[in-house]
Amino acid sequence: MATKKTEAAAKPAKAEKTVKAAKKAKKDKVVLAYSGGLDTTVIIPWLKENYDYDVIAVCIDVGQGDDWKSIKKRALKTGASACYVVDARQEYIEEYIWPALKANAVYEDEYLLGTSTARPLIGKILVEYARQEKAVAICHGATGKGNDQVRFELAIKAFAPDLKVIAAWRDDKWNMDSREAEIKYLEDRGLEVPMKKDQSYSRDENIWHLSHEGLELEKTENEPNYKHMLKNTVVPEEAKEGGEYVKIEFDKGIPVAVNGKKMNGLQIMTELNKIGGRNGVGLVDICENRCVGMKSRGVYETPGGAILYAAHRMMEHICLDRDTYHYKQQLSIKVAELIYDGKWFTTLFDSCMAFVDKTEETVTGWVQLKLYKGSIRGAGSHSPYSLYNESIASFTTGELYNHKDAEGFITLFGLPLKVRAMMEQSTGTGQAVVKSKKLKKRPTE
Secondary structure (H helix, E strand, C coil): CCCHHHHHHHHHHHHHHHHHHHHHHCCCEEEEECCCCHHHHHHHHHHHHHHCCEEEEEEEECCCCCCHHHHHHHHHHHCCCEEEEEECHHHHHHHHHHHHHHCCCCECCCECCHHHHHHHHHHHHHHHHHHHHCCCEEEECCCCCCCHHHHHHHHHHHHCCCCEEEEHHHCCCCCCCCHHHHHHHHHHCCCCCCCCCCCCCEEEECCCCEEEECHHHHCCCCCCCHHHHCCCCCCHHHCCCCCEEEEEEEECCEEEEECCEECCHHHHHHHHHHHHHHCCCCEEEEEEECCCCCEEEEEEECHHHHHHHHHHHHHHHHHCCHHHHHHHHHHHHHHHHHHHCCCCCCHHHHHHHHHHHHHHHHCCEEEEEEEECCEEEEEEEECCCCCCCHHHHCCCCCCCCCCCHHHHHHHHHCHHHHHHHHHHHHHCCCHHHHHHHCCCCCCCC
16 A cells, blocks of 8 residues: 555656656747748748758848848748747948958959858857757758858857758758749749749848849859849939039948947948949959859849958058068968958968958048949058158159169069070070071061
8 A cells, every 4th residue: 555655756747757758748849040931931831841840040140131021921820839030230341341441352353252251140049049049950942063062061160060061952851942832832832932933133132132043043154134133223324414512531450430430340331332333333244163062153232342452442442561561462362362261260260360460550531432333442541550741752853762773673673584594695695696696677667
């Protein structure tokens, strides 16, 4: 016969089993990088059907200008257990755009890294919410042909090597190969389709840029249909007559004011995008080399970014010495490659940026630019740390520079050339001898 004490002891044990069973029945969570577009909208029900996860949608606002209330509503209606909207615009500008600007990072001579700079931040934030939600995986909708899959996953690996990554487009369970197939998938389930069947270009937008791919751009022989394509920039030929002046102030390489008005990063980008957009500046048509091995053609609108890069270069022209500027030109190419390839959170990138930050210590002052129908040209600059010295540079002889000093400099600077030419003359070989025998007869009056 059981005693009351024994019966009382048995109750907690039974309750404990019930709690454990409930915990076991609880679904694992996956954090989804959710944009509200077609791909990620399809991925929500796809994840639930194929992985039986609770889907936590995370929308990261880096300046897309989207209707986040509607997007959040769509995520929940499509099957997400929760949806977070994260305003990361200021962080994106200050922690990602400004470093790229200070480094003068430009990929393959023209691309100002609009998409590339945003992806590492998005990856980092996804990890933060995965940890918060105790998720076991992170999912993204980047295709298997693009750069973004690399950028997202390198960022995730840098902060959470233990988390599983689900790349829907590379998954064996994903059986859709076109927009039409995705649209049908949603329609078959009675779910909202977030785009029209005849929607045109594939676009990526943030506070820094807007990219366009697809349609006529898939053939390199075609001229971009700018009038149909552009959203943030007027066609240069249709920009206002007379152009416009804009003045940018910098503090240690970071823009702090526009046209005499102090602003934060978000305000600066918003204002410069408007100014640059109405003057048709910042358009790029490039067939770039993706890090996955193929070439891809895209048109980029970066109106505010083009203004800042032009102004920053002018600032450095007067503030950096020759050796530093020339070395930084080489480093800028490497920094651009690292950003493009998604290697933001690497030791090499940190080391490069340490050098960049050192170069920016005196990059303070202002630059004025003239914008005119798609073009940007300098209209004056000033810095308290300027290395330009009018007394030395002027055609008028000053006390800091003696023209006769150049003679000794040229003698030493050209000494290797002279010694080689003397050797060639004595041996009857080399260009000094050959060219002297083949002197061209030039017409004279």
